Amino acid sequence: MAETAERAAGWAGVREEVLALREAPFAAKVFGAGQGFGHEFRLEAPLGEAEVAAAEAEFGVSFPPDYRSFLLEVGAGGAGPHYGLFPLQRDGQGWHWSDGGVRNDGTLLGRDFLSVEERTRRETEYEAREPVEADFPDEESYRAAFRAWDEEWERLDPELTAGAICLNHEGCGYYILLVVTGPERGTLWFDGRAADLSLQPLTGEAERLGFRAWYLDWLARATREAHGR
Structure with missing residues (x-):
């Protein structure tokens, strides 16, 4: 999906577009959005700058810019590709992504991927x-x-998988990772090791995908499917 100049600079209107899909006639038919077990096109509230900075300080990393701005402008997690994005949240044990997976406790994010x-x-x-x-x-x-x-x-x-955030679950034990540390910083990887597949980078037309292109491509497809187009 080609980005507009406006979206290249930020995420203006994206949160509203996602939330509006809850009312689309075929919203429940979009993979991973089904009522009761999917994300239902709901988003967590965006985080504040102080919250994102606190999470980065706790993990000892800087989030890739497009993911960082998503947390600030769109939401801490929720609706997204497959079964949605694991929310970044803080509780009595500190910051973590709420999938319950050991890869998302953040202790290994500072190591190079x-x-x-x-x-x-x-x-x-x-x-x-x-x-x-x-x-x-x-x-x-x-x-x-x-x-x-x-x-x-x-x-x-x-x-x-040190140095990478586990972003979401595709089903069947497959995951998408976002690299935050090392030469591959900012790229997305498919983790299909549950089926004895190797980790593989996600690629677009000519280069490896980053978070923004991946999310906006999903939003364009989800919008078409939710409206039966």
């Missing part, structure tokens, strides 16, 4: 250490080694 080569190397080394039953004297010792290897993945998995 790994290159494809480095991520592949770590995954390959981990897989090569999988215990082989024939190497153990009995089943009990094999199962103990396998449990230890499996627990190692619980520590490694979050590190493979």
